[in-house]
Amino acid sequence: MKSSIAVVADADTVTGFKLGGIKEGYVVESTQEAEETLTTLIKEKTAIIIITEKIGEELREVIEKFTKSSALPMIIEIPDKSGPSDRATDPMRELIKRVIGVEMVK
Known part of the structure; x- marks a missing residue:
């Protein structure tokens, strides 16, 4: 396992996270490049992968x-x-529901 947290995003987002201390940042410029990077990170057993909503939709x-x-x-x-x-x-609401099994309500 290389790192426990990685960012896959545009250059500005990756730079911001690197300034915040995240070591693994991957700048992607196409859907294919994003998919290849995401698949590689999953195979390397990265625990948390942060992506932009745009990449998430694609x-x-x-x-x-x-x-x-x-x-x-x-x-x-x-x-x-x-x-x-x-x-x-809301993707965060869905993530919480999936991980802890409880739906958060407003």
Whole structure:
């Protein structure tokens, strides 16, 4: 296992996380590159993978394939520099429900 936390995102997001102390950051510029990087990180048993919502939407099927079968890796989607996306469901709420088995209510 290389690292327990990695970021897969645009250059600005990766730079911000590296300034915050995350050592593993991967700048991706295409959907194919993002999918290859995500798959590699999962195979290397990275525990937490942080991606942008944009990448999450592009790779929804790939992410669900890995997250439905086990609790790790934990793939966390965050807004990029353009702000949060409008979504029907809250990915953090779904993540909490999947990990601890309880739905959080407002």
